[in-house]
Amino acid sequence: MYRILLAFLLISFYGNAQTNNYKISFENAVHHEARVNISFPEVKTSSLDIRMSRTSPGRYALHEFVKNVYGVKATNSKGEEIKIERNDPYSWKVSGHDGTVNIEYTLFANRGDGTYSQIDETHAHLNIPATFMYAEEFEHRPIEVNFEVREDLNWKVATQLKEEGSNTYSAPNLYYFMDSPTEISDFKMKEFELDGQMIQFTLHHEGTEAEFSEYFEQVKKIVEQEEAVFGELPEFDYGKYTFLACYMPNVSGDGMEHRNSTILTDTDAISEGGMRGNIGTVAHEFFHAWNVERIRPSELEPFDFAGANMTGSLWFAEGFTSYYTGLMLCRAGARTPEEYIEGLNGTFNYVWNSPALEYFNPIEMSYQATFVDAATSVDPTNRENTFVSYYSYGSILGLALDLSLRQENLNLDDFMKLMWTKYGKTEVSYTIREIEQTLAEYAGMEFANQFFKKHIYDSEMPDYDKLFGSVGIKLERSGKPDFGASLSEVENGLKIDRNPFQTGAAYKTGLDNRDVITKINGEKIESKDQFDEMVANSSDNLKVTFTRFGKEKQTEVELGEDPTWIISIDENASKEALKKREKWLQPE
Template sequence: MNKILLTLLFLSFLGNAQTNTYNISFENAVHHEAKVNISFPEVKSNTITIRMSRTSPGRYALHEFIKNIYGFKATNSKGEMIDAKRVDPYSWEVSDHDGTVNIEYILFANRGDGTYSQIDETHAHLNMPATFMYAEEFEHRPVKVNFDVREDLKWKVTTQLKEESATTYSAPDLYYFMDSPTEISDFQMKSFDMNGQEIRFALHHQGTPEEFEKYFEDVKRIVEQEKAVFSELPDFDYGKYTFLACYMPNVLGDGMEHRNSTILTDQESLSDGGMKGNIGTVAHEFFHAWNVERIRPDELEPFDFTEANMTGSLWFAEGFTSYYTGLFLCRAKVNTPQEYIEGLSGTFNYVWNSAALEYFNPIEMSYQAPFVDAATSVDPTNFENTFVSYYSYGSILGLALDLSLRQEDLNLDDFMKLMWKKYGKTEVAYEIGDIEETLKQYAGEEFAKDFFSKHIYQSEKPDYENLFRSVGVSIKREADKSYFGADLKKTDDGLEIYRNTFKGSPAYEAGLDSGDIIISLNGTAVTTPEEFRKQIASADGSVKVNYVRFGEERTSEVKLKPDPTYSIKIDPNASKEAVKKREKWLSPK
């Protein structure tokens, strides 16, 4: 939503009685319940549909939030019960009202992350689609919400919504309301000004003010480095951007971007590894304020709250953001260049040693999001061999594009700045072809056509050895190590292969599969992953594996292969020119 539209909506709101009002209270927080009341005034049609969202902004899969709604009631302006008919799993049809429809229900919420809600005596952590029902026909109406906070728990409210009072907030329409997560707790708040806008960090944790102060300094440097890429901040609504950080033992690790805020959750406290462990999510989510919130894929406009939202651009929207995550930690001096370079190895190996690239290019991998983005299913999949995360795939392609551009005395920063000027600042949604056309404009038609034809429309691997060499980085395999190709865990029954074996690996070609219990190697019993690795390391070319499948003991000869794992490190013998390019790449802006 652009700022002109936002202003017009609020001007309309100020003189418009047709405002939907919400109230939520937390008397039974100890049992994870909230009571929600909604009022829809001036209802003209005899029947309206009240429904719960099945999706959440920033997520691409379905989430059936309705399962935690009960005690549903519908009344008119006099408090009299009116007809409410359940028409499908997600909605009720409410009719025979007197022009006002009031809704009441109880919400159970006990998952604190970037998608769901959690209510207990430490906080009310609210993602709106997981909390509030709505009437789709009133999606353009303004919304007011009152949070009936627990004063006995010293709760206060922070959110990107427009503050009307300490507990009452407003939104210009339903989408803005649904896109505005809210943290209600006894949090601490710090902020700083950047170019006339306020960057706020609300922290709900059990740590000390000194820990928060140290962490906040890292946050500020990251914000500064990200702003430097685009030369400006987005125009945040109401001149504010809010980090909603909850580092508590009762939440789950997550991060989720929104238009002028982000949720950050993790069990790891700042004193117990979170000082470094959580800061990467800060870098990732704030970059989304440009890339995905405003430089936005066309398929996500408008966002659908009833069906899964799918786009083929997640390799760019999420993947390139992931590439910059590690880079910003280096530029902000949270991590050293050595930590950053060596940290590339994990993602690199995950992507380029996967058989999944036989089946899907980055665009098609992005289409898998509705099935993997916090989605759950009971039937097993073969994702070990058919799926590579678009976060990782896009990240390692962003690395390749940046290093390729730098060989032409260009860089990814300036390309992203051009995408920002064309599609972000203007808030004109882009299609995949627009990314290629922008790269043609920036780096030339031949360069852009070559990159997209090989690495986006196909799954060809870039020449990383040459790219890394150009910035004084080495990449090599440790071919003297033996490779088996199965993930193992110790169980009461024995050493179990607990996931699908990797296609093309020795274990896969020998017919070993998930669920097999390995008893011995070359006649020597193995009961732990450590014992197994030692036996494989000392094996000479092949190994005889005794295992149990479906209660029957079997034997297979596994022909070992050289370890395909790459190691990425700073090259101590790099040329002066390469070192200079590396410093320019990794140094603060």
């Protein structure tokens, strides 16, 4: 409520604040176009700068939304065209107005996800920064937007914006507007009340009512379990939280959190794997209602719509949320304890077998978000050896912190409650040092200092053998031979399809991305299964024939040991360990 209250106070202070008015229509939805009209009244300056955002709340990289805007013109209050000139690639300067500036343009939009917009005859899926221009000098003005829905397509509106009637909605200021994605379609909706607030789930899909009902029951259980972690729901603006789910074949898979809503998109229908596959995104994004939307890194306040947004706290904001994603699915009964534990293998091995830990700690990995968070570039990188996702890194560190605290008869849930009390309910943004200080307040100075020194300010691996053992889980190595490269089948052999890990045998031998292995020990390679069998049964070095830049070469590879860890339930665990595991994974 902080931003809304601030807006109301500003309105009271300055008098009756003028409202900027937006209108969007979709007559040419079949060709992915919308027509947008904006009116800025009471313009006191001789010229007005208007722009398209370059980024979007919840994203950290740049996204040049302006590239899909055309047919821009400006008029005054009488409808007369006025001067408009380009400031830079992202903005325009409008002058010669009579106190009112009206803007009109066409938007092309055809990507349905958590960042972009998509318009077609199934829906108008609108992320606000990708859709509407704005005037930065009016960032504190309230906004009204009218969605001219396609009644012939039975469209209706779902959004966290405040409903004013007749498909008109309002926001108290620019930030709230930009943070309010909107799904306009023939969706279905279910809702339930929890602690005096309404949780809505709008679903745009082609499935059955019975499938939606079954899925919604899982959603309810997850919401309840996540509330139990923090002890209460956030105070949602206007008393409701809205899931905007679009599981359609024309969208792109994604999830994106916002203050009182979240976008969920996927091509998998609920009946075709989506029931199991998409529920994890539900768990992840709703947890963000606390962790990142209200328990918020200081570097993201205020959010910059004109430049990239960087914070060193994503290992906590995104990573700890990722840890709770799997845990909440387990506690809500969407995954069995066995499935949850076995599911740790992939993320665990991805993080702790990466050479990237030699270069960056979790804070520095978080800084990379501006280059990897749906960012695009054309030049190759060496991220296989220099980057580990802060989602995964933070998730595995969250696991380590939780199990470490449980050895002290504490737990991560209560630490998150303390972070919520200090920084979430108050909506006072935090620094990394303040996370450490809060952990010290909860678990003691020595515990907090050691954890941060070893695992946050450095990249040391926690003692997982001990931590897993405390809850009846085994951690073992596979002991198999390892070639150390990712391979895919091509017409004349096996191509190395990514940069080899610099710790692996292939890298040390000098093999590289895009090399094509044609023979092993003189035998022609025709399939990956054949290659894997030869590696598994090898007791000597492999003589490898390969092509690079069209020329045949040979080398000898000394196989390494497979670094893969295997995480599994210990059938011989003690009763004490079993009791601790049950307390860790059981529902609240």
